[in-house]
Amino acid sequence: MGWLLPFDNLLCMALGISFTVWFTxxxxxxxxxxxxxxxxxxxxxxxxxxxxxxxxxxxxxERGAKEKNQHLYKPYSNGIIAKEMSTLEQEIQELRSxxxxxxxxxxxxxxxxxxxxxxxxxxxxxxEVTKRFSAEELESWNLLTRSNYNFRHISLRLSVLWGLxxxxxxxxxxxxxxxxxxTGIGLLVVLTTIVGFLPSGRYKIHMMCYRxxxxxxxxxxxxxxxENKPKNGGICVANHTTPIDVIILANDGCYSMVGQVHGGxxxxxxxxxxxxxxxIWFERSEVKDRHLVAKMLSNHVADKTNHPIxxxxxxxxxxxxxxxxxxxxxxxxxxxxxxxxxxxxxxxxDAFWNSGKFGMVSYLLRMMSSWAIVCSVWYLPPVNRExxxxxxxxxxxVKAAIARQGGLVDLLWDGGLKRxxxxxxxxxxxxxxxxxxxxxxxxx
Amino acid sequence: MGSRASTLLREEEIExxxxxxGFSHSQITRLYSRFTSLDKGENGTLSREDFQRIPxxxxxxxxxxxxxxxFPEGLDREDQVNFRGFMRTLAHFRxxxxxxxxxxxxASEPLNSxxxxxxxxxxxYDLDRxxxxxxxxLLQVLRMMVGVNISDEQLxxxxxxxxxxxxxxxxxxxxxxxxxxxxxxxDVEQKMSIRFLH
Numbered sequence: 042m043g044w045l046l047p048f049d050n051l052l053c054m055a056l057g058i059s060f061t062v063w064f065t066x067x068x069x070x071x072x073x074x075x076x077x078x079x080x081x082x083x084x085x086x087x088x089x090x091x092x093x094x095x096x097x098x099x100x101x102x103e104r105g106a107k108e109k110n111q112h113l114y115k116p117y118s119n120g121i122i123a124k125e126m127s128t129l130e131q132e133i134q135e136l137r138s139x140x141x142x143x144x145x146x147x148x149x150x151x152x153x154x155x156x157x158x159x160x161x162x163x164x165x166x167x168x169e170v171t172k173r174f175s176a177e178e179l180e181s182w183n184l185l186t187r188s189n190y191n192f193r194h195i196s197l198r199l200s201v202l203w204g205l206x207x208x209x210x211x212x213x214x215x216x217x218x219x220x221x222x223x224t225g226i227g228l229l230v231v232l233t234t235i236v237g238f239l240p241s242g243r244y245k246i247h248m249m250c251y252r253x254x255x256x257x258x259x260x261x262x263x264x265x266x267x268e269n270k271p272k273n274g275g276i277c278v279a280n281h282t283t284p285i286d287v288i289i290l291a292n293d294g295c296y297s298m299v300g301q302v303h304g305g306x307x308x309x310x311x312x313x314x315x316x317x318x319x320x321i322w323f324e325r326s327e328v329k330d331r332h333l334v335a336k337m338l339s340n341h342v343a344d345k346t347n348h349p350i351x352x353x354x355x356x357x358x359x360x361x362x363x364x365x366x367x368x369x370x371x372x373x374x375x376x377x378x379x380x381x382x383x384x385x386x387x388x389x390x391d392a393f394w395n396s397g398k399f400g401m402v403s404y405l406l407r408m409m410s411s412w413a414i415v416c417s418v419w420y421l422p423p424v425n426r427e428x429x430x431x432x433x434x435x436x437x438x439v440k441a442a443i444a445r446q447g448g449l450v451d452l453l454w455d456g457g458l459k460r461x462x463x464x465x466x467x468x469x470x471x472x473x474x475x476x477x478x479x480x481x482x483x484x485x
Numbered sequence: 486m487g488s489r490a491s492t493l494l495r496e497e498e499i500e501x502x503x504x505x506x507g508f509s510h511s512q513i514t515r516l517y518s519r520f521t522s523l524d525k526g527e528n529g530t531l532s533r534e535d536f537q538r539i540p541x542x543x544x545x546x547x548x549x550x551x552x553x554x555x556f557p558e559g560l561d562r563e564d565q566v567n568f569r570g571f572m573r574t575l576a577h578f579r580x581x582x583x584x585x586x587x588x589x590x591x592a593s594e595p596l597n598s599x600x601x602x603x604x605x606x607x608x609x610y611d612l613d614r615x616x617x618x619x620x621x622x623l624l625q626v627l628r629m630m631v632g633v634n635i636s637d638e639q640l641x642x643x644x645x646x647x648x649x650x651x652x653x654x655x656x657x658x659x660x661x662x663x664x665x666x667x668x669x670x671x672d673v674e675q676k677m678s679i680r681f682l683h
Contacts, residue, residue, distance in 0.1 A: 121515050123680040136671070149643050151651070151667055154609055154626065155676040162578055163679055164541035166519060171539055175522060200659060416523035458540050467544040472632030477547065 067351065071221060075252040084261045084413070087387070091412055091443055094202070095183050095388060101199050121167045125159070129471075130478045153475075169325050169452060174459045176391045180257050185411065218257045218409040225253035226306075230313040237316030247317070251291045258285065259278050259413040264293055269420035271296070271349035271379035274342050276371055279381040280472070281441055282361040283394040285408065289416060296343060296351040300332040301325060312319075319347060335374060341375045347435035354436065355456045360383050360393040363450035367440045369432040377423045380439050382447035384416040419446045494568075502569065506576035507595060514576065520568050530565035533557070546630050550609045577605045580678040600665075602677040607664050608626050618659040620644055 067324075074080060136150050157324055184206045229250035253264070270293070271277040277296060279286060290296060299321045302311065321337055341347050354367035361384065372378065385392045390411025394404050407412065420441055426435045437453075444451035486554050502513055521527075523535050536552045537543055545551065555574050557563040566574075576596040594601065610618045610626050623644045631640070651659045651667045659667075 121512075121519065121682060123682060125680075132676075149627065149647060151610075151664070152606075152673075152676065153630070154672045155606055155671075155673070157545055157547040158551060158606060158609060159578070159679065160675060161542055161545045161548060162575070164539055164545070165536065165551075166516070166575065166679065168539050168541045172522070178518075231647065307540065399585045453539060462537075463540040467540075468546060468548075469632055470614070471544055472546050472630065473634055476631040476634035 050445065062362070067220065072253060075256055078247050078248075078252065084259060086300045087259075088261055088413060088415060091183075097200065098184055098199060101196055105196050105199075122163060124163055124167075128343065129156060129160070129283045129474060133475070133478050169363075169450070170454045170458055173358060173359050173365065173452070174397075175395060176393050177360055177362050177386055177387050183390075183412065185390070194458060195435040210412070214259070215406075215410050218259065220449070221253055221257035222405075222409070225250050225257055226310065228253065232315045233313040237459070239351065247291065247295060247314070251288055254288050255292045255464065258288070258408060260285075260289060260292075261413055261415045262289055263294050264294065265417065265419045267293075267420060269379065269422050270294055270421075271381075271423075272377075273348060274345040275349045275377040275379050275423065276342065276374065276440060277349045277351050277379045277381055278354050278367070278371060278443075279383055280361075280364045280449065281350070281358055282383065282385060283358055283392045283404075285392060285414065286353065287351065288331065289418065290351060293418070295348045297321060297348045298351055299323075299336060299338070311479065321350070331370065337368065338371070339374050339376075357456040357459055358394045358396060359456055360395075361387070361449070363452050364444040364447070365452050365454055365456040366438050367436040369436050372432045372436045372439070375426065377425055378435075379423050380421040380443050382419045382421065382431045382449075383445040384417050384419075384449070386417075389415045392416070401454075417447075421446055501570050504567075505596075506572050507579055507597070508572065508576065508681070509683060511683065513572070516572065517568060520571055528565075530567050531571065532565055545633070547609065547626070550612075550626070550629070553612075554605065554608060577602055578677060578679040580680065581674045597678070599673055602673050603665055603668060604661065606668075606673075606677065607661055610659075616661060617656070618664070620648060620657065623647060623659075 070081065070083070115450050125132075133153060133156060136152055137157075184203050229247070232250070277290070279290065287298065295318065297318065298314070300311075300323070302308065302322045302324055311320070314320055315322070319341065321341060323334065323337075327333055338350060341350060352371045354371055355365050356368055359365055390408065390413060392408070392414050396404075401406065424435075424439060424442070426432075430438075441451050443449070499510060499513050502508065503510065508516070520531070523538070524531055525535060525538070526532070534558070535550070535551055536608065542548045542551070555566045555571065556572070573596065581597060581599065596641070597680040607618070608614070610622055612622055612625070624640060627635075627640050627644060635643075648659060649665050650655060653663055653666070654660070
């Protein structure tokens, strides 16, 4: 095996050199600018060229489909059905007025079930809630297998492009991003520990580490209305799509996080973060105690030197097409609320975390092997609870403002329906409504 | 997950469903995508639990009866409905105007004819499928619709009155023909149709 030796040396040298080059360029182009908060504009260029390629890809597929005289599957972004706009009451009253029964007091019509029936089937075909818990479907293809529904229409050129894209994403972008993420988290833990030993004071190392993490995901974020950025002693509420929301917001300001204590790597990060600025981490058992939670939050905001608390009132990840019910807990505390709307552009990679389908690790890998994460963050003007408004109304007002800004659908349904059943009280309301409207079911 | 959806539905199947139900190609692919997104078990069929997971259906007072209509074999808990069965049931709700394009005189009555829509509604009442709506069956449906807001006696008298008005052959129950007669003035076509987009 002696003849391998010279090659062995060469191989080692080659590896050594490439590794050095790799790491130096990484440092120069990504990590140092991140620390200093500077940007070369590489990501914007990347984003624009990608968009052009996606448009071309979709056109090719449409042409391919037309040549074969087949149909291209267009996702139902405009809806499968056009729902009737009339309410249940209006329909039943219509039936009553057109009926020809002899009795002067209309009571019950056999045709009443038709209204319930049609509504039921409409909700089977298209309902407002279940589609919020799976990834949004796209109009044009973004060269990721996971979002393609028209495999058959891919020409040779398109397949080559897709293969190239696959190669770039998995062999270049993914290792790059993993390196960056490791660096970011590592730095966070090390530096916060060091800071913990120094005399007390607030240091902005968080922001630096978050900036590295943002580059690790190739996140291209546009912040709007920065004059409304959350200030100390307040609560920041935002719509929730993914755990990455935290990184996106923390990239632009210092927040105190609220959450459950985890074990493992996340637990290490949590403990490290606490050393340099206060965060509110709950034990699992304490989460159930609403008063305790409220008390800890109030204490935190009372101290004006503390950073604003970041809370996601939906309580669970929604797919960024709608905003679901806000839990009233954070709106009862009585301090200023700073609403923030976050909207992701799904063309570059879907950011939604479908926790039933993907664990945290596979989710992060999917994120890091997408093209990029492009999003817009709007800081809305601060709001306070008004006279005579209770917590639920306040929460709904804030939710409506966030939905309007982000172009999301405003729903009253609870995000908890992802996992749980709907409460019986809603059905009872429907029954009550019918018995009132259905006729004069006179008590006598 | 919609991404694998249309690749699993073959062209021949789409053609067959088109002939049987009258839906267009794009409507069938969209509904297939919806079917797979409801199918949490990913085995190509829907169970009753899959339907009950839809909140708007779960709060519908007649939700269970509507779900029943998709499972023709009766009240067996283990029932599963495949995509063909799903489409066949949904076909009842196609608007009647959509039939104008393919007027095939030799074809059997389309699933969305007025009679078939009325039959669908009839079956919501007639749980035991004996082609008669008995007083009990009527009471059951009434109870489902009003919940606890009406007393038993009142409900009983409403049921009696309804049967009295509809019953013509004096067997104290409503047959399908009597049902059709009662509803002859009602715009069934409009009430039992859903506007599917093309």
